[in-house]
Amino acid sequence: MEVDLPKVPLEAGLGPENPPCPVCGEPIFPWLELPGGAGLAHRCEECGLGILGPEGDRASVLADLESGDSGEGWITYENRDSTQARLTGGGWAGLETDHAFRFSPDAVELLLASDDRLVTDRRPRLGRSIPGMWQSLINTFTFGHNVALGAFGASRSVKAGQVWMRALDWFITAVLAVPVLILSIPLELIGTATGRCGRYSIRTTGP
Numbered sequence: 001m002e003v004d005l006p007k008v009p010l011e012a013g014l015g016p017e018n019p020p021c022p023v024c025g026e027p028i029f030p031w032l033e034l035p036g037g038a039g040l041a042h043r044c045e046e047c048g049l050g051i052l053g054p055e056g057d058r059a060s061v062l063a064d065l066e067s068g069d070s071g072e073g074w075i076t077y078e079n080r081d082s083t084q085a086r087l088t089g090g091g092w093a094g095l096e097t098d099h100a101f102r103f104s105p106d107a108v109e110l111l112l113a114s115d116d117r118l119v120t121d122r123r124p125r126l127g128r129s130i131p132g133m134w135q136s137l138i139n140t141f142t143f144g145h146n147v148a149l150g151a152f153g154a155s156r157s158v159k160a161g162q163v164w165m166r167a168l169d170w171f172i173t174a175v176l177a178v179p180v181l182i183l184s185i186p187l188e189l190i191g192t193a194t195g196r197c198g199r200y201s202i203r204t205t206g207p
């Protein structure tokens, strides 16, 4: 028998522990512990924004998004609503960037709309998102975070504290490299086909 539970609006959760999302105004909630003891990240359940440090304001979120501009009119961001982020949680390789926020496509559209702008084109970046899926899955087995991508200069990384842990991380990475790659390619392709690619580049109207 189904029980009719009273529906509580998200706004009811607003408070000092759950300040409003700088993009949509709904309360933010704890998301995950960042690798390397870097603190607790938060997320917005409504628009999907991920917040790795202070919640900031709309202007600081917009500036963070725009700092992903390649200079050729494309803004690139790691997708917090991607298959790889959903699947691996704290193992997600996309946590290791200099950005203070992690964007979902919904958060990007809302944020730009508040600046009277639109997304005019959006392209998946499989050349980076497949390695991202691969590293995210490997991260779920290692002490460190982004050990391989970090070694190749493709990402920041968090190394394990002890020498033996770092050695074991490399052993695990070597053993799992091929089988996890075989798994990563179809997973990321399926994710991309369903709008959940790990990394997107967008073009927008306006400045």
Ligand SMILES: [Zn+2]
Residues within 6 Å of the ligand: 021, 022, 023, 024, 025, 026, 044, 045, 046, 047, 048, 049
């Ligand atoms: Zn939000």
